[in-house]
């Protein structure tokens with residue numbers, strides 16, 4: 266959590282329980298430790314946000330729950346049933362109850378199928394009669410705001426990104442899932458459309474009593490929709506707790522650094538505070554002890570030798586850190602650091618005084634006087650910089666999100682207000698340095714600024730025709746095949762900047778653009794896993810989706826995910842099937 270532990274777990278009432286999940290990918294360069302002993306619970310009806318830098322293992326965690334990737338070890342319990350070891354037949358049934366929505370909506374849809382057929386692909390796999398499929402299709406399309414004949418016969422390439430994501434959501438809903446895993450569902454969308462899709466998910470969640478795991482790198486998006494949030498770093502859990510608590514009073518230095526990397530709308534100030542510096546270390550050989558220590562301004566020798574156990578630092582807030590920002594331990598750590606060479610630090614430290622006021626959020630709050638500590642250099646980063654993505658935290662947070670009162674959303678992130686309040690309880694702190702430090706964030710190179718904020722705030726909280734029409738504006742000019750290919754290529758380029766690119770590609774987590782074939786029975790459907798994308802090449806992916814001959818012409822094509830299944834005792838290479846990007 267960057268350590269391990271179970272203090273944050275909430276027990277038997279959980280709909281989904283993940284315990285000590287380990288997912289490793291053997292590659293030519295070594296074993297990628299994508300997820301290392303991650304544990305969490307998701308309670309019925311809640312939305313759990315999972316955040317962290319690109320490459321920290323968010324998508325792998327989500328995919329592991331559905332067993333789309335091979336689990337190295339760990340336990341997964343869904344609705345009281347241990348599922349990490351069930352056979353593939355049972356897993357296929359379970360995937361009706363656990364649906365996943367992916368980042369690239371267009372790539373996740375079969376390009377040769379009409380919208381009305383796509384949304385009931387899962388039912389077709391289950392051999393539901395055509396009449397039932399037609400009824401459900403019409404109903405679901407209405408629920409996701411695509412009612413009317415206009416959309417029913419469209420092909421995915423004729424849809425805007427927002428409309429395509431609505432179709433993907435509809436396809437998931439048609440199976441009446443209990444758990445929805447949303448993997449970066451709005452990252453690829455325009456910010457105004459993001460708000461609409463988030464609202465749609467919130468409304469449907471309430472209407473269908475869904476439990477949601479919401480994976481995103483965008484902190485603002487996650488805050489807007491999540492009840493609780495799990496912060497991951499390099500395959501480990503850093504912090505878990507009530508979303509407001511974690512965002513307002515982050516206790517892990519990594520959480521704080523992430524929040525400080527969020528751009529402000531005030532161009533003079535740039536960013537909330539000192540940005541996270543350095544690169545994500547290689548998952549092939551992660552740092553010993555606390556995995557964050559090589560980038561942590563508070564790291565001590567102990568952090569290299571001892572992995573921190575997660576523990577409660579405030580009611581409802583759990584942190585895996587030897588020196589959490591509000592713990593008395595941080596005081597002694599920082600005091601010790603003060604005796605060391607006092608060179609400029611990555612994070613601006615602050616002084617604690619009994620009656621001082623809250624410091625600017627630009628400053629890293631530790632409860633010790635005059636402590637400065639040089640950045641821990643530790644092991645040099647091995648990998649390429651983490652893939653940079655747009656940061657759109659503030660805009661989305663200010664957009665009204667159905668299911669969460671607008672006032673509450675506004676209270677969470679008010680434009681101009683620091684994204685992180687840093688009052689250390691119970692003592693307040695006095696800023697030592699008044700001027701916020703403006704730093705270039707290591708996390709983001711693309712920033713959504715104020716105009717987007719205004720757009721998002723103005724976005725209507727509707728899922729009906731209006732919203733669909735808004736989405737549709739972008740689709741007035743239906744994208745050509747060429748432009749769709751261009752999109753894939755650019756996504757693939759982004760993916761290529763992630764660490765251990767070779768390994769990722771070798772292991773085949775790239776999304777599979779669906780080939781254009783007229784034969785539905787042999788059409789290869791895309792699953793868009795991991796938020797990465799393969800170029801639209803004719804070469805088949807190494808290990809993700811292959812095609813299976815449908816059992817009859819009426820069946821939609823199924824996707825075989827090439828993974829191994831421990832339970833079945835098969836060797837690597839056994840196939841798992843999903844339908845057209847759903848997890849039916």
Ligand SMILES: Nc1ncnc2c1ncn2[C@@H]1O[C@H](COP(=O)(O)OP(=O)(O)OP(=O)(O)O)[C@@H](O)[C@H]1O
Pocket residue numbers: 290292297298299317318319320321322323324325326482548652763764765766768769770771772773774795796797
């Ligand atoms: N099939 C694979 N083979 C090898 N390495 C992989 C594979 N899938 C993922 N990885 C690696 O596992 C780590 C975690 O990847 P993952 O996609 O889960 O991260 P993430 O936090 O979801 O990132 P992003 O937000 O960019 O999708 C990364 O280092 C990634 O390169």
